[in-house]
Amino acid sequence: MKSGLLCRSDYDFEDVKGVPSEELLEIVYCATLHNVYSLVPFTEHLGSGLDAVILSGRLSRVEEPFDVRGRLSEDLSNVGTVHVCQEKSTALGAALVARDVARGDSETLGVPIEFNEADTSSKVTSTNV
Incomplete structure (x- = not known):
């Protein structure tokens, strides 16, 4: 766990257990938007767009302290149909x-x-x- 978003943000793996802080959820939300929108130019270069966006993982379903699922679904809907996977998928x-x-x-x-x-x-x- 010494790489990736948590390490670069000075957070520890323990910080994502339970319900993470609003600040950490905002970082996860922004990173998810960045990752999905980074794919768009590649798919367009290949002559197609994204058919759908599949959100998996526990943090993509969090609704408190703010609605990560709703915000991601709304903000990614212009890229493709957004699906949020079930728990443990x-x-x-x-x-x-x-x-x-x-x-x-x-x-x-x-x-x-x-x-x-x-x-x-x-x-x-x-x-x-």
Whole structure:
């Protein structure tokens, strides 16, 4: 946890447990807007826009001390349809990917998985994203 938004903002991982301060929520809100709007030029360069914006993670659903979910949904609606994932959906997605990899599936969520059979320590060597 020594990188990313928390570290650059002088916050600690413990600061996001429970309901974070309004200042930290404002930083998360602004960072989310920045991240989504940063994708727009790339999608337009490829000849399409974003089909939808999917917000996952606990902080995207916070409604107090201010409505992060409502503000993000409203402010990102001109980019694409905004969907807010249900609680624990990020963890569930990660678990499903791990399950597919552990079973030796050839792909997970439509992304091919390459295995190096000679390397038994890590099993997965890369994915073609």
